[in-house]
Amino acid sequence: MRAVGDQPERRRFALNSLGALMPAVTRPALHRRPGAITTIVVDWPEIVGPDLASVTAARRLVAGTLTVACAGPAALEINHRAPALVERVNRHCGQALVTRLKIVQDMTASSVAPRPRRAPPPPPIALPEVEDEDLRGILERLGARVRARQNGTR
Numbered sequence: 001m002r003a004v005g006d007q008p009e010r011r012r013f014a015l016n017s018l019g020a021l022m023p024a025v026t027r028p029a030l031h032r033r034p035g036a037i038t039t040i041v042v043d044w045p046e047i048v049g050p051d052l053a054s055v056t057a058a059r060r061l062v063a064g065t066l067t068v069a070c071a072g073p074a075a076l077e078i079n080h081r082a083p084a085l086v087e088r089v090n091r092h093c094g095q096a097l098v099t100r101l102k103i104v105q106d107m108t109a110s111s112v113a114p115r116p117r118r119a120p121p122p123p124p125i126a127l128p129e130v131e132d133e134d135l136r137g138i139l140e141r142l143g144a145r146v147r148a149r150q151n152g153t154r
Contacts, residue, residue, distance in 0.1 A: 036093055036097050037058070037060060039092075039093060040058045040061065040089060040092075040093065044057065044058050046092070047085075047088050047089055047092050048085060048088065052074070052078075055070055055071045055072070055074040056068055056069065056071070056074055056078065057069045057070075057106075059104070061097065064097065064099035064100065065098075065099065065100050065101070065102050066086075066089060066098045066100075066102070067102045067104060068085075068101055068104070069104050069105070069106035070103060070104070070105060070106065071105070071106065075103050075105055078101065079103060085101060086098050086099070086100065086101060
């Protein structure tokens with residue numbers, strides 16, 4: 001307990017680099033996964049290629065069986081390419097860690113982002129009363145180009 005009249009203890013804030021904080025943050029997450037699966041998960045797009053990586057994800061490695069989650073019809077493609085994928089994973093890791101693939105369908109494995117909704121069209125541009133026909137034509141063409149750019153067309 002503080003005595004009356006004592007000054008509260010002042011906190012000192014020190015700046016730490018992000019690199020110094022990362023081991024403490026990542027250690028609990030990486031401790032739960034062995035090093036091999038961490039390497040496979042992080043390097044998955046490099047191992048299987050960007051097209052296949054967009055619809056698949058490496059989940060776990062237990063007793064030589066790599067569990068791969070996939071979205072929709074990608075399971076058939078993975079099944080056909082399993083021997084080549086096992087070889088690629090082992091070559092990437094530098095040792096024979098994976099002997100077979102276990103395929104599970106998981107729609108969250110897809111990293112395809114949903115399409116953004118189109119913005120509603122802008123309201124029409126009201127032109128002021130312009131008596132000069134040439135100037136009015138130029139302003140109308142300018143307004144049409146502005147609307148086209150807002151809609152994403154040229």
